[in-house]
Amino acid sequence: MNASELKGHALRQFLMDQGVLLAFIALLIFLSFVAPHFVSSNNFFSILTDAAPLVLLALSELMVMLVAGIDLSVGAVAGLTGALAATMMLLGFPWPLALFLALLAATLAGLLQGAIINYLHITDFIATLAGLSIFSSLTLIVTNGEPLNINDNGFNAIGESHILGIPDQVWIAGLMVILVALFLGLSASGAYLYAIGGNRVAAYRAGIRVRRLRSLAYAFSGFSAGLAGVIFAAQLATADPNAGRGDELPAIAAVVIGGVYLFGGRGTVWGALIGALLLSTILDGLVLLNISPFYTELVEGVVILLAVMLGYLKKRGTV
Amino acid sequence: MKSADMAGERAGQAPLLSLRGIGKRFGAVQALRDIDLDIWPGEVLALLGDNGAGKSTLVKIIAGAQAPSTGTMHFNHKAVRQFDPRYARDLGIETLYQDLAVAENLDVAANIFLGRERKRRLLGIFPILARREMRKQSALALQKLAIELPLRQPVGELSGGQRQAVAIARAAYWQAKLVIMDEPTAAIGVGEHSAILHLIQTLAASGVAVILITHTMPDVWQVASRITVLTRGEKALDGNPENLDENTVVKAMLVGKGVAA
Ligand SMILES: Nc1ncnc2c1ncn2[C@@H]1O[C@H](COP(=O)(O)OP(=O)(O)OP(=O)(O)O)[C@@H](O)[C@H]1O
Ligand SMILES: [Mg+2]
Numbered sequence: 014m015n016a017s018e019l020k021g022h023a024l025r026q027f028l029m030d031q032g033v034l035l036a037f038i039a040l041l042i043f044l045s046f047v048a049p050h051f052v053s054s055n056n057f058f059s060i061l062t063d064a065a066p067l068v069l070l071a072l073s074e075l076m077v078m079l080v081a082g083i084d085l086s087v088g089a090v091a092g093l094t095g096a097l098a099a100t101m102m103l104l105g106f107p108w109p110l111a112l113f114l115a116l117l118a119a120t121l122a123g124l125l126q127g128a129i130i131n132y133l134h135i136t137d138f139i140a141t142l143a144g145l146s147i148f149s150s151l152t153l154i155v156t157n158g159e160p161l162n163i164n165d166n167g168f169n170a171i172g173e174s175h176i177l178g179i180p181d182q183v184w185i186a187g188l189m190v191i192l193v194a195l196f197l198g199l200s201a202s203g204a205y206l207y208a209i210g211g212n213r214v215a216a217y218r219a220g221i222r223v224r225r226l227r228s229l230a231y232a233f234s235g236f237s238a239g240l241a242g243v244i245f246a247a248q249l250a251t252a253d254p255n256a257g258r259g260d261e262l263p264a265i266a267a268v269v270i271g272g273v274y275l276f277g278g279r280g281t282v283w284g285a286l287i288g289a290l291l292l293s294t295i296l297d298g299l300v301l302l303n304i305s306p307f308y309t310e311l312v313e314g315v316v317i318l319l320a321v322m323l324g325y326l327k328k329r330g331t332v
Numbered sequence: 333m334k335s336a337d338m339a340g341e342r343a344g345q346a347p348l349l350s351l352r353g354i355g356k357r358f359g360a361v362q363a364l365r366d367i368d369l370d371i372w373p374g375e376v377l378a379l380l381g382d383n384g385a386g387k388s389t390l391v392k393i394i395a396g397a398q399a400p401s402t403g404t405m406h407f408n409h410k411a412v413r414q415f416d417p418r419y420a421r422d423l424g425i426e427t428l429y430q431d432l433a434v435a436e437n438l439d440v441a442a443n444i445f446l447g448r449e450r451k452r453r454l455l456g457i458f459p460i461l462a463r464r465e466m467r468k469q470s471a472l473a474l475q476k477l478a479i480e481l482p483l484r485q486p487v488g489e490l491s492g493g494q495r496q497a498v499a500i501a502r503a504a505y506w507q508a509k510l511v512i513m514d515e516p517t518a519a520i521g522v523g524e525h526s527a528i529l530h531l532i533q534t535l536a537a538s539g540v541a542v543i544l545i546t547h548t549m550p551d552v553w554q555v556a557s558r559i560t561v562l563t564r565g566e567k568a569l570d571g572n573p574e575n576l577d578e579n580t581v582v583k584a585m586l587v588g589k590g591v592a593a
Contacts, residue, residue, distance in 0.1 A: 199460035201449045208435040208446055211488075215433035218397055219447035220418030278437040 033270055033284070037291040040298065048301035058180055064293035065186035066091070066241040070264035071271070071289040072193055072282070073123075073234035073241075078268060079197075079206045080227045081213070081277025082137040086126060086144035087238040088260030092152045094119040094239035095246030095256050098168070099161040108168040116239045122148060123235020127228035145261065153254050161252040172247030182244050189237060194282040206230060210277030263313055267292045269320040292316060346409055348373050348541050349394065349510055354403035356389050356565075363389045365565045367403070371558075373509070376532060376542045378556035378573075382585050385562040387545045388430055391512045394543070395427040396420030408509065418447070424509035428499045428516050430545070436488030440481050441470040444502045473505040477531060493520035500531060511535055512543045517551065529555050549578050563588035 041060075070087050077084045094115045101111035122144065130140045163169060171181050179187075197203035208216040209223050217223045238257075245256045271288025273280030295316065299309060347370035356364040364386045371377050381387050392398040394405070399415035406412065407423050420427075434443050441463070450462040450469070467483055474481055479497045481490065487498055496516060503511045513532070517525045532555050536542050546552065552559060553573050561569035561584040569576075569584040 199454065199458075201451065201459075201461055204438075204442065204449065204461060205447075208438060208442070211435035211437035212433055214431070215435045215443075216446070218395075218417045218427070218429065218433055220421050221447050278435070 033272070033287045033291055037287060037294065040291065040294055044294070044298050044301060048298065058183060060290070060294055060297070061183045061186075062180045063297055064290050065180075065182040066244045067260075067263060067267055067293045068186040068286060068289040069189060069237045069241040069244070070260055071267040071285040072189055073237040074264045074268045075271075075273055075280055075282065075285040076193070076206070076230045076233045076237075077137070078210075078273050078275060079277060079280055080209045080230050082130065082227065082230065083141065083265070083275075084123070084126070084231065084234045084238075085138065085141040085261045086122070086148055087234060087241075087264050088257035089145045089148035089152070090119050090122050090235050090238040091242030091245060091257035091260060092253075092255070093122070093148045093155070094242030095252040096152045096155045096161065096254065098243060098246060099163050099252030100155055102163060102165045102168060103161065108165045111165075112168065112243060115243065116236060119239025119242065120232050120236040123238070124228060124232035126235070127231025130231065131224040131227045149258065152256075156252060156254040158254050160254065163246060163250045163252065169247050169250045171243060172250070182248070185240060185244065189240065190282055190286055197282060202226065207278055210274075210279070212278075259310075262310075262317060263292055263296070264289075266313060266317040266320055269317065270323075275321070288320075345372060347371060347406075348408060350406040351394075352404045352406075354390070354393060354400045354405070356386070356393065356398070357401045363565050364393075364400070364562075367562075367567055369560065369567070369570075371510070371541050371543065373539050373541050374536055375558055376536045376544060376556045377558045377560055378552040379543055379545045379560050379562065380547075380552065380581060380585060381562035381568075384564075385585070386565040387562055388514055390562065391427065391514055391543060391545065392429075394420070394510075395425055395512055397427075397429075421447070421506075424507075425512065426503035426506055426508035426510070427512040428496075428503055428514060430514035430518070434487045434495055434498060437486055439486055440474075440483045440490075440498050440501075441467040443487050443498050444470045444473065444505055446502075448506070469505070470501070473501050477501055477504060478527065493524040496520055496528070497524065500528065504531070504535065508540060510541045510543070512545075514545045515547065516544070517546060517548060549581070552581075553578075561585055 070091065073084055073087045097118055098111045098115035101114060102108055106114070126140050126144045129135050130137045171185075174181055176184055197206065205216065205221045205226055208219070208221060209226060213223055241260075242257055246252045267289040268280065268285045269275060269288070270291060271280070271284030271286070273284055273288075295312065296309060299306075299312060349369070349371045351367055351369040354364055354367040354369075355362070367390060379387050379390070389398065393400045393415065396415045396417045396419055404411065407425070412419075412423070435446060438446070445466045450465050451459045452462040452465070454460045471483060474497075477497075477500065479501060481494055481497060487495055490498070500516065516528050520528070529551060532542055532544060536555075536557070544551075544556065556573050559569065559571055559573050559576055559581060560567065561581060563585055566589060568588045569581065
């Protein structure tokens with residue numbers, strides 16, 4: 014690759030990354046014109062609030078995709094986390110303890126899958142597909158298939174209160190975004206995730222604990238998905254047995270839109286964030302435009318296809 | 333320095349690396365059988381053999397990337413019981429693999445420091461990567477070896493020879509006691525080829541032991557102080573290049589044991 018091709022590559026990279034941002038802004042403008050409610054009933058924070066769970070799920074996928082993995086269980090883990098928290102509160106646990114234990118369970122669920130993938134050499138796709146089934150079923154077993162009401166105001170406040178005028182949900186997602194960005198950008202372990210995704214053999218020979226770090230990436234994925242589940246539950250003051258169902262697809266779509274490479278080693282927090290905001294706003298837009306919910310998954314499917322195709326074009330352009 | 337005077341020097345000295353009865357089996361394939369090998373500081377040992385003879389397998393064991401099925405290894409007077417790349421690296425063994433594993437998505441500095449990053453403290457507490465420092469050190473290391481490379485470019489966008497240079501700079505930077513090079517001159521240009529041979533001599537002159545795997549015979553007589561031939565997993569020949577000619581070596585590679593050294 015010569016210098017001018019490289020410049021072309023840098024420009025394309027910029028358009029690719031910032032193109033998603035531009036698309037997001039264009040969508041906001043479009044919606045404010047065609048959907049009269051958009052400006053009046055929605056403000057900046059409500060877009061962010063709606064997107065918060067998807068941003069957290071996108072962080073999960075970002076982390077595992079950087080090490081050339083995938084996690085199909087994030088939606089199921091989110092649902093299970095809400096169900097566990099609600100169940101524990103119904104049993105009389107104080108809400109901070111219930112929250113802590115539910116998030117711990119989510120983290121362990123991720124770690125378990127990571128260990129199975131990396132130490133037992135089960136394909137990530139199969140292991141997390143199994144996880145998806147198992148955790149969805151556990152949610153139904155725990156809730157008995159019924160929505161569980163959450164009466165604890167302390168817990169429900171996560172879904173409705175503000176700090177410094179900013180909704181708690183936005184704080185949670187925002188802090189996670191910043192922490193992950195700092196981790197990936199500044200720490201040695203963050204750099205190792207990129208090295209593992211770039212060339213696992215090279216990373217191993219350089220003395221990097223590949224299996225351990227990949228397993229921890231899945232543990233993080235479980236934790237972040239658990240936070241999304243907490244937000245789902247707090248928003249509705251209910252642990253819905255179907256919460257999070259199918260959410261792995263928009264999460265994967267969000268990061269792929271954001272330029273995260275499906276086969277590892279490339280991707281940024283910024284990309285995952287913008288991808289999640291764009292996708293979340295598209296889905297909100299469908300509601301605002303009174304488009305039947307039957308179309309939701311069709312749109313998600315098309316967006317995933319487009320994003321993956323763009324990803325391939327991008328990859329072809331760089332190699 | 334040739335091995336004739338080396339032999340005098342090493343008389344009272346213990347070897348840096350010492351292998352006894354090393355064997356390696358992959359399922360039905362006996363890749364290595366009963367290998368004994370000693371190597372002293374400052375030596376350039378040319379490890380020769382036909383394709384599939386077991387050269388890469390042997391150096392992977394020395395570098396801790398694979399464990400032997402049988403046999404023992406001593407490094408610097410100590411028995412090595414742990415076959416782990418991290419452990420080998422901490423002992424002072426640097427390896428340039430035949431498949432040249434580099435992280436193609438990372439830049440030159442990140443590859444040179446991979447696994448051993450320089451850190452500084454953010455706000456006096458949090459250990460974070462000292463990227464600028466690593467870039468500076470990398471530039472110096474490359475300069476010392478007279479290698480010119482774009483430092484910020486992902487290694488995947490460099491040529492094969494440039495990637496090789498990154499791997500060599502990595503090995504040289506860390507001041508190893510033993511540097512293993514598995515076909516470092518394969519698939520690179522003439523200029524880079526002689527630069528690598530020169531680099532091997534520089535390393536050896538500073539007391540580093542080098543194991544060089546190559547299929548290029550002239551290189552052997554140019555830089556090696558010792559020749560070891562593997563044939564179908566067995567050591568077929570071990571001698572001084574001054575007392576050997578190419579015919580004898582090639583015959584040993586094909587026929588195996590029993591060729592007089
Ligand atoms: N991981 C492995 N699994 C199974 N067999 C292996 C493995 N690694 C090497 N072998 C076998 O061991 C034998 C020796 O291979 P090795 O790579 O050490 O040869 P080599 O001397 O380096 O050859 P070349 O000159 O082609 O690089 C071959 O028969 C090879 O097929
Ligand atoms: Mg080989």
